[in-house]
Amino acid sequence: MSMEGGSGYKDVPGPAEETGALVSMPSGLERAHATVPVLKERFEDAFLRHEVVAGDEHVVFVARDRLYEVLQWLKTDPDHAYNFLSDVTAVDYGGGRPIQMVYQLYSIPHRRVLRVKAEVPLSDLEVDSVVPLWSAANWLEREVYDMFGVRFRNHPDLRRILMPEVYAEGHPLRKDFPLRGRFSRAEQTRRALAQAPEDYYIPSDFGPGRDFQVVGWQEVGGEPVPVKEGSAQERKASPPPASGSPPDPTRS
């Protein structure tokens, strides 16, 4: 297998010398992704770096305080339209390094995948919630809050989701969390039995009252997109067009 003149990547030509990334990455590789060059040009200061991992997975690091802005543009821009949020998660690499927020995006109209990361320092674990953009982020952000302690601004219902709500030992997936917890086993057992299981499964968890309310719709790229609550576009937003929406299979 000959490697001369190439980067090691089969389908992407270019020299691999001038790279400071985690993987050996040729320059100009961001052109292999249709969104990354546009994102880099539009958000010059928020765009920190770009990596390609596992061959063809494009990862974009953005500044933490511009994260919501970038994600909103990625979702609403008709040329990119990442309207499907696959996953929100976080990674703690330990050693006092910042926690990385990970947003896994997919564009159904353009059939395109992008991973957006933002580094959040341990001293100030707070980012903007993306629930106004994707309702799917609600429970995913609750899980990140539960496991890592990252607080989400403007989240409608930021509670623990996996651990008991009265759990007082911290956030278990952090690297500084001891494997067996902070309390003794006797204290953990006592606290576990002191709680009432009915408290978790109250009917209001499933009712409409506590859900995020979509207040309006807007036509973006040929499909209806919810408008963020309280935004300037709220007033001129129209209800979702009856003709444009897909027919309801349960109706007929």
Added chain:
Amino acid sequence: MSDTTSVRQTPSAAGSGLPGGIFGEGTPTFLTTKVDFVVNWARRNSLWPMPFGTACCAIEMMASAASNNDLARFGMERMSFSPRQADVLICAGRVPYKLAPVLRRIWDQMPQPKWAVSMGACASSGGVFDAYSMVQGIDTIIPVDVYVPGCPPRPEALIYGLIMIQEKIRGETLGQHARNRAEDPAAVGRPRADAAEVEALSHPFGNSTNQNRASGLVPGIPTVRPGDRIP
């Protein structure tokens, strides 16, 4: 034939002048036995399990109720999905601390007499999940009669454990019922073990038989004790 004799005789024995019982002509129409025997016989042959399945052990528990292994042959005729009508709690799978009050609540809801089977390594000792979230053996939460080892145990193993419950019932007497089966109202919703016992059961490599040997991870517990034999 007079009316008074035909009342006491079976049709087959009618006319012979001798009383006839269930074993044929001339046999008595009554049996003598001990109340303990009859009660225990009835109890152990109609054990209704309460399935508390949380993990892969529950798959084996379902298999043991299915046609190949057929728990119903041994009197576990019906999986009772209500604790109010159950006799045996089968805890199959790992129990996290968030589920511990649920397990304790279901155990408290079961009427006496009741028994508990801890099925598999995780329910018995926490298994490989020696972590922040997992109960280190359900015997810290509820009293357990039979531990079934395995990861997961085969259906035969679970059936053998339930037969051990039947053998245990065979040895019970009604005279000790009040002592053995009385429930302390103050114990409802509380851990079965006190704090020291929970700690002892929860040590690394500690389990339901309360061995606390050889991890070196817990300060104060020597890795090798004088009585240990090292191969």
